[in-house]
Amino acid sequence: MIEVAFTDVSLSLGDAAGAAVRSEALRRLAEATGATPVLMHQVHGADAALVDDHGSTEPPSCDALFTSRPGVALTARAADCVPVLLADPATGWIAAVHAGRPGLAAGVVPAAVARLREHGGDPAVAWIGPHVCGACYEVPAALQEEVVALVPEARSTTSWGTPALDLGAGVRAQLAGVGVDDVRVVDTCTREDTSWPSYRRDGDAATRFAGVIWSHP
Template identity: 70%
Template sequence: MTLLLRDRLEGDLVIEVAFTGSTLDLGDRADAEVRSRALAAVSAATGAEPVVMRQVHGADVEVVEDAAAAPTCDALVTTRPGLALLARAADCVPVLLADPAAGVVAAVHSGRPGLAAGVVPATLRRMRRLGAEQVVAWVGPHVCGACYEVPEALRDEVAALVPEARSTTSWGTPALDLGAGVRAQLAAAGVATVHEVRVCTREDADWPSYRRDGDAATRFAGVVWMSPR
């Protein structure tokens, strides 16, 4: 199955979201033919043209109007139906955002640096400048706070910016809870409706995980797209 965990909202436009799981390899290291087939599968499943960003673990947000764009950033926003925005991950948090009444959607890649830099709040600000008001969020599969071990100094550095991200592994060492940090940022920005996929990518072999598999890990994607009613 190409797309998993699909959801749908209806407003002036139909907005759909989904995640690709481990059946498709959308990673930068994937063979060009493999990646091309994966994007073609996403296009066939969504009826939209995929837009992929060059993710760099930052907080830059780009508004895209066509599928030819492949910007270097960690968040994509569009008001154009027919574009499928992808946020790829293998432990980081893919966040999908939508306002079906305003017709604005976004896909966000929030890893540890992006969480600290505030990529999710930056995306919401950009969406609101485009007319979004009642934003709904989907927080995709990601490494959980009981599995994401980091040095204590790094935990303290991130927690100083996002206190909710402070965590401890199940074996008692310093950790970060990226999902909790993202949820806190969404709440602080006034996003009241948040759907969370409660899957830890490190623990569940059905999802790619860099922490579990290292360089052999593939990448899945969160996907959001719009179409006319």
């Protein structure tokens, strides 16, 4: 059985959290899921790492984790970026993906789907977690053009009329492009809803929440 969840501001999973705070957050996450949480050192790229030893304590530098092992809770942390969870219920393969602006442009989501397929999985369902919406994510016009040249569906305009990016729309388009049609979206803007961490709203004071996916034997 595959399960998913999105944490909120009650768990501080940011890199800036003190060791004791972060350790307590991971303990609570393990308790809630009944699985061992696995973090990644997110670098805004498109690399995906296979998790084949849930006893490892060193987070890999990547923006996607995938596994077929039960009892492992894969996490993608965010504070405006898009956490994406992928699952193939038929084989048990799962993935957690961190898709920020650079990762969207680099194709981290289709890269994660490709890695799952290389290992015998075929994700049939995806969950898109809370993220900054296209009406709130203002970017310079030149940066907008760089991204939409690669992901046209990400073009947006802020509610105040300036160039913007819709990361969620971009991710949905990429999922459709690789044949993942069952996409379930948490339709919440992190900048607008204070239940969720937001770097755009809170700057360096923002913590991180996580999209979490795990399976049971």
